[in-house]
Amino acid sequence: MVRGKTQMRRIENATSRQVTFSKRRNGLLKKAFELSVLCDAQVALIVFSPRGKLYKFASSSMQETIQRYRNHRKDVHNTLREQHLQQLKQEAIELMKKIELLEASKRKLLGEDLGSCTCEELQQIQQQLEQSLKRIRERKIQVFKEQIDQLKEKEKSLAAENEMLCEIREKIGQQARQESNEDREMVALTESSENSDVETELFIGPPEGRIKRTLTSLYI
Template identity: 45%
Template sequence: MARGKVQMKRIENTVHRQVTFCKRRAGLLKKAKELSVLCDADVGIIIFSTKGKLYELATKGNMQGLIERYMKSTRAVQIEDTGGRLTLESEEITSLKEEIQLLQKGLGYTFGGGVETMSLDELHALEKHLEVCICHIRSIKMQIMFEEIEVLKNKEGILKAANEYLHGKIQEQNGMFDLPSPMITGFPYPLTIQNEIFQF
């Protein structure tokens, strides 16, 4: 008979929970011993029951020896990681200091200082920084110009609409449909015609 799939949740029945604990604990310890024998591995297992009873297995030596080996191994990894982070941070700090010094020299030159003390590499680096700044300034300048052009186009459209509206009103009042469109300039801001407002 096929066994049903076991749901991974706490067993509420105390007796069933204790039986399952004993069976699975024995199976786990057996598998650990097999792993140690077949693969010549050092395996350590520590288990505490719900009542606090300790069960442990050290396949080679004792548990204290395995714990000491574990502590030494993790301490070495932590030291290595810390050393790597410190090296990266130190390199980053050095790079930032060099960049700050270069920018300070560049600012000094911009405000009248000389460049005779700068090396060729520093001048090349400064040139690249200035090119990036100029490109950024030009990009912002073009964006502002495009926005102003759009505003002017909107105003032009409003003026044309106002002109057509006035021309239509004049034709309605005078009954003259063949007159050319009058040139209307100098609209006040805002333009109000018979309770209608043209904002531009």
């Protein structure tokens, strides 16, 4: 009878898990022993059970095998580090070459070190400069247009503020004229009232009778 494939996941039943651990542990130790004998390999095996119990097998000394493993790890680490350093050095050399080429190109664009340039190289430099000048002019025109647009927007904003201030000034002027008219009307009404009081105190009649009446009132 063919046994079904075991699913690689944790066994939930504790008893089954312990039985499987014992069987497979023994099989693993047996395979390690067979590998060391048949192939003359240096094998070291360490297993901890779920409860923390240690099981181990070593074809020779366990400490020697572990130390050999550590030395191997150091060698691998040193090799990888050396390879990384070599890669960094190579990248640095390539970057230095690129920088030298850029510096030489920069000097030629500035009109320096042109003695070794051929006619074709000089023509290429001239074309590069003309293209650069073209891009610079286009950018300058664009900047001017942006500045003009900003000034136009600012002009519109100032015009709107000026219009608003004119409206406010007109309203203030109207209010001031209205208050001035009201003050003049009040003054006129006051003067009219005072003139009316004075007229009521005047005596109508001949001057002599007015004088006598005045003297009589003084004696009384």
